[in-house]
Structures are given as structure tokens and as C-alpha cells.
Amino acid sequence: SYELTQPPSVSVSPGQTARITCSGDALPKKYPYWYQQKSGQAPVLVIYEDNKRPSGIPERFSGSSSGTMATLTVSGAQVEDEADYYCYSTDSSGDWVFGGGTKLTVL
Amino acid sequence: QVQLVQSGAEVKKPGASVKVSCKASGYTFTNYAMNWVRQAPGQRLEWVGWINAGNGYTRYSQKFQGRVTMTRDTSAGTAYMKLSTLRSEDTAVYYCARDTNYYASSGFYDYWGQGTLVTVSS
Numbered sequence: 001s002y003e004l005t006q007p008p009s010v011s012v013s014p015g016q017t018a019r020i021t022c023s024g025d026a027l028p029k030k031y032p033y034w035y036q037q038k039s040g041q042a043p044v045l046v047i048y049e050d051n052k053r054p055s056g057i058p059e060r061f062s063g064s065s066s067g068t069m070a071t072l073t074v075s076g077a078q079v080e081d082e083a084d085y086y087c088y089s090t091d092s093s094g095d096w097v098f099g100g101g102t103k104l105t106v107l
Numbered sequence: 108q109v110q111l112v113q114s115g116a117e118v119k120k121p122g123a124s125v126k127v128s129c130k131a132s133g134y135t136f137t138n139y140a141m142n143w144v145r146q147a148p149g150q151r152l153e154w155v156g157w158i159n160a161g162n163g164y165t166r167y168s169q170k171f172q173g174r175v176t177m178t179r180d181t182s183a184g185t186a187y188m189k190l191s192t193l194r195s196e197d198t199a200v201y202y203c204a205r206d207t208n209y210y211a212s213s214g215f216y217d218y219w220g221q222g223t224l225v226t227v228s229s
Binding site: 035 | 142144151152153154166168169170202204212214215216217219220221222
């Protein structure tokens with residue numbers, strides 16, 4: 001089955017730039033999406049179709065892709081950005097798949 | 108304002124079925140698709156499938172094909188997900204999530220329910 005691979009954790013100090021990667025064989029053809037999930041809460045979409053931000057998402061969140069790798073960048077990370085981040089995309093059959101999640105620590 | 112309110116927590120025995128509801132308000136229910144996503148304790152999110160709330164078309168993850176049924180009641184503005192032949196590995200929080208697309212699951216889910224904990228235990 002299709003897999004999206006993310007690092008388990010990323011840690012930065014406040015104000016630094018955090019980069020979370022996601023690798024998947026279908027990413028050159030399928031858009032990645034990025035969801036933020038804070039402890040005990042439902043997920044929130046922060047990036048869609050590779051590099052677009054939904055209304056209300058701070059500009060410090062951005063996305064990019066190159067080949068089989070997608071990257072979520074949090075520029076000037078804030079303490080409130082601490083959360084689990086999941087990349088999300090489709091496989092060739094049309095099933096949607098989440099990555100394993102990356103715990104972002106800002107301290 | 109858009110709200111998705113899910114039914115309460117359930118405890119089921121292995122082999123049983125569970126039906127979770129998701130009542131929508133604040134928008135025209137039949138103009139959007141609804142996805143279901145689950146999360147086992149400490150695990151990643153997992154897409155279960157989606158339903159077109161207008162025409163009832165469904166598409167399920169291959170993993171759940173044959174065990175899951177998604178339906179909707181347009182007069183009540185409510186979507187349902189039934190999972191059968193439950194096993195301990197189905198213990199999870201189940202979320203409904205509104206899709207911004209009508210015709211297919213787009214990946215862009217703009218509103219989520221609060222989640223329903225389903226516990227499968229003998």
C-alpha cells in the first residue's frame with residue numbers, strides 16, 4: 001500500500017524556521033496537503049494543493065514540492081505552532097493517505 | 108456558522124457494528140461531500156471514505172471496503188458511518204469532515220466534527 005513518510009519529530013527555538021518533509025512516490029503527480037493537529041483537537045488544514053494557504057492561516061506557513069518530496073515550512077515558528085503535522089495525498093487508486101505525522105516542538 | 112456535531116462515545120464488543128452520526132448545520136447540506144477520518148490512540152490519521160451528500164455516491168478506502176457503509180439523511184442534514192464486524196483495532200476517534208468539493212474527496216476539509224470515540228472491547 002502507498003506510504004507517505006515523515007520524520008517523527010522536529011524541534012526548533014521560537015523564531016526559528018521549522019521544515020517538515022514528506023516523501024511519497026506519487027507526489028510528483030498528486031498534490032500534497034498539510035494538516036495541523038493540536039493535542040485533543042480535530043485537525044486543521046494549513047496548506048492545500050502544495051503551496052496554498054486557506055483563509056485565516058498565518059503567512060508563516062508555506063509549502064513546496066520537488067519531485068517525490070513535499071516540505072511544510074514554518075518561518076519564525078511560535079510556541080502556539082507546537083502540534084502534530086500530517087501530510088496528506090492520494091495514491092494511484094484514488095485512496096487518500098496520511099503520513100505518519102511529525103511532532104513539532106517549539107521551545 | 109457551520110457546525111458538525113457528532114454522536115456520543117460508543118463501547119462495542121468484537122464482532123458488533125457501530126453507527127456514528129454527524130449532524131450538519133449552517134450551510135446547505137446537499138452541496139458538499141462529507142469525509143470520515145479516524146485516529147486510533149497515539150496513531151496517525153486514517154481516511155475511511157466519503158459520501159456525496161447530494162446524490163449519495165460513496166467511495167470507501169480499500170482497507171474498509173466491505174465493512175463500512177456511509178449514508179445520509181438529507182431532510183435531517185445528517186451523515187452516518189456504519190462500521191461492521193468490529194475488532195479491537197477499530198478502537199479510535201472517528202471524525203466527520205466537510206469537503207469543499209461536491210463531486211469528489213478533494214483533500215481540502217474545512218470543517219470537522221468534534222470526534223466520536225468508539226471503543227471495541229470484550
